[in-house]
Amino acid sequence: MNRREFIAKSSAAAGLLAASGQRRLWAQTPADVRLEIAPLKLEIAPGKHVETIAYNGQVPGPLIRWPEGKPITIDVTNRTDVPEIVHWHGLWISSDQDGAMEEGSPMIAPGGQQRYSFTPRPSGLRWYHTHTYAGHDLKRSSFTGQFGCFYIEPRNEPGAYDQEVFLTLHDWNAYMGAATDASMDASYEHATINDRVLGAGAPIQVKQDQRVLFRIVNASATITHWLALAGHSMTVIALDGNPVPVQARVSAIRLAPAERAEVIVEMNQPGVWVLGETRADIRKSGMGIVIEYAGQQGEPRWAEPQETLWDYRSFAHPEPASAQPDQRVPLLFQSKFRGHGDFDYWTINGKSYPKTDTPMLQEGKRYRLAMRNKSSDDHPVHLHRHTFEVTSLDGKPLSGLRKDVIVVSANSTAEVDFVAANPGPTLFHCHQQNHMDFGFMMLFRYA
Template sequence: MEDVRTRNLSRRKFMKLAFQVGVGVMAFSAGRHLLSGQVKSSLYTVTGGIREITLEAWEIDWQLAPGKVVKAMAYNGQVPGPEIRLSEGERVKIILKNSLKVPTTIHWHGVDVPNEMDGVPGVTQKAVEPGETYTYEFTALPAGTRWYHTHSLEGGQLDRGLFGPLIIEPSKPDAFSTDRDYTLVLDDWVTNPGFSPGDTQRGRRDLFSGKGMGNMMRGRMRGMMEGMMGMRNKEAHDTMTINGRAYPDTLPLQVKEGELIRLRLINASSSHRHLIHLAGHQFRVSHSDGNPLAAAEEVDAVPIAAGERYDLLFRADRPGSWFLSCLEPGHAEAGERLILIYEGREKAKPEAEWMKRLNLNFWSYSKGKGQNLLPPPSGRTVIYDFVLSGGMMGSDVWTINGKVYPDTDYLRLRKGDLARVRFMNMSMENHPMHLHGQSFRITEVNRQRLPDPLVKDTVDIEAHMGSVEIEFTAQNPGDWFFHCHKSRHMKGGMITLAQIRE
């Protein structure tokens, strides 16, 4: 079948893209995405010691899998956008050129940028109008697996592909050095005629309401509960991708026996949580949201909510061909899997180990041993209690303490204050809450104190009275978005601001 990924590019854009790939203005590392090569960052320019990168956003036809073509929005003509690799502490200037028909911005997720560079339209900047450019300039901090994405809700931009990986290499040797380093960006897509990423009034596909893999009790119960509450509703997503492709179009991971491999997982989905498992192997979780753990934790499968990232290590010690898959009901069938192939075993039939999944050791926040990476407070301790609710009877109103943004209660802090935020989720959906501008530590989950808190910027709060307590030292002045990373929930009002003053 014809590959239509660049079919509707103008000649000007096609030639421009070809030139960038050949000569380059940024880290377009295919090897870092999925292929085995470690291609050096060459696609950029340097002026006055500052790295300069151009990201242009425009609409394209994008083939997710044979027969599945979507109208996507892309950075530099690809989904995900080009992988940017920077050095810790490096100054960078990134120029956004908007060739879309709608306004847009870029948010640097997990990066401690100045407030005016944060990319939130109406809060930190004016949206970049069609035909305009905007320059973001910041220092690449902290090190780790970060990412960039649109922060405009117009046209379902995140749902349609406006995101990409941003990796900040540590200035000191990494305690978790590996032989190969792959980035896997997970996403959910709409391909059904009559549906659109912004359509929030349609019924869920059977695939995600307990059928598809419906013999699993969790899937059946979720479908029953959502149906009774009028919630079988919101996501029309029917295709799951890894690096912009759905199986069988996903590219294989290539390894050699004996190698230590790092997988950088980024969940760019607008709605779904994923559960990643590699048949025949165990993971060691080394980083959470880009931040190193004190010791890597061995697990079989890793749940990852929208906006989260995990670095996973594994030893290539079982030669053959194996499936890396999502174990959430229906996700593998919807395309969320790829094949791990050992050198010399290219003709081996991939194994899945499906029947062993119920005995797997899953990652959880309580299993991680975090490092003390945050500065100590020098001011007050300020406590906030936030009750998350909404979505009842099919509505798309999502509240914090019964209010929707911009009428929610804000965190009002002075630099040096310790903010303690206690979340209680009274809704029937999980909420991955993301804080812009600085990281926090998770001190309590479901009333269980964590002795070695993880440092993160996104925390997933379970449905049905799940609770989480976090703390952070207010250190980056400005007005910072603090919101659920599910696009529908954010659009429905589940947003507050952390207002930090000198």
């Protein structure tokens, strides 16, 4: 049974479970936030539209901004003709609220409703998105506009700033294109920051000497993006919503699918500039936005960044982690060629989901995921409902860097530690949609 069949067989019963008793509850206690999943004809440029699915008729969905530790209720209505679900990415919440069917969260049947109730934590930049199967249908799941920012307000901000800007990166109109190894991969016609291609939306207005904080989410289904602000450098203050132990200045940031970065830019170069993809072909497809200083006019300028190096070590301590793991969990990533004109099939320790192993966790113990990627693809792997510390990259130790997504580069190794502090089924998977759909998932369970 593959993931699609599992969803199809589970959705009807799950939808009934989700609906039972909730209608009376909804009438008695209004929700803090309401989301409606429905088709949308999105105008990404004058006269240019994409047909998609979105939250509340907008892309990205509404920004949810909420104080850490304050309970929240979110009502979701599914106006599509297929089962849906919303995953609250990066939050430490229970499995039945997390929004992953594999963990036991109920699917929302077509025309159905679901109430999510939890206390948001930890603080920082999280996000929400659909967590369904797409397979060969590249108009489903994370290929759509079902994503939005979820900012959990901390007691103290990690950096002082004058202006705050949320940006979401996405790629549109996916199709199956040939990869270099004769397998298939997803390619795209258009790219946007928020809901517009470069030059089609209103510019971001700034003033000289401002410190602008950009909170950036890569909501692409499969594409890693390199982003630079022409004429400026960026100081990285947080990754995946967690303050970095070492704030470092870079010319460009790299964000794999589901990764987030928060950067401070000192506005010290008056003019009209492009914040966009460093690769010209992707920038020309729309991945960019105009930054305009007050009193400045003219055509937006692009200048190549001085360098596009990206290394997690730049934001971490070089010393080994002080705490030692109670147990190591070896994880080997490989692919199987399925034939010309199809996606590869993915395995963890030689097995594809749902036949992958199910390691048992004991609450309170520290686990080290020792990952070895023997494939020729990079993998942005995500652990649900937990935050991990990056402890080794290609055998070189580091510490202090806390994330929930890490890119395990092709033919490389990476190790991360996490404490089993949130009981319940816990999903681990590659956040590239076609990798996840074709086997790259496993489930941890608590003893």
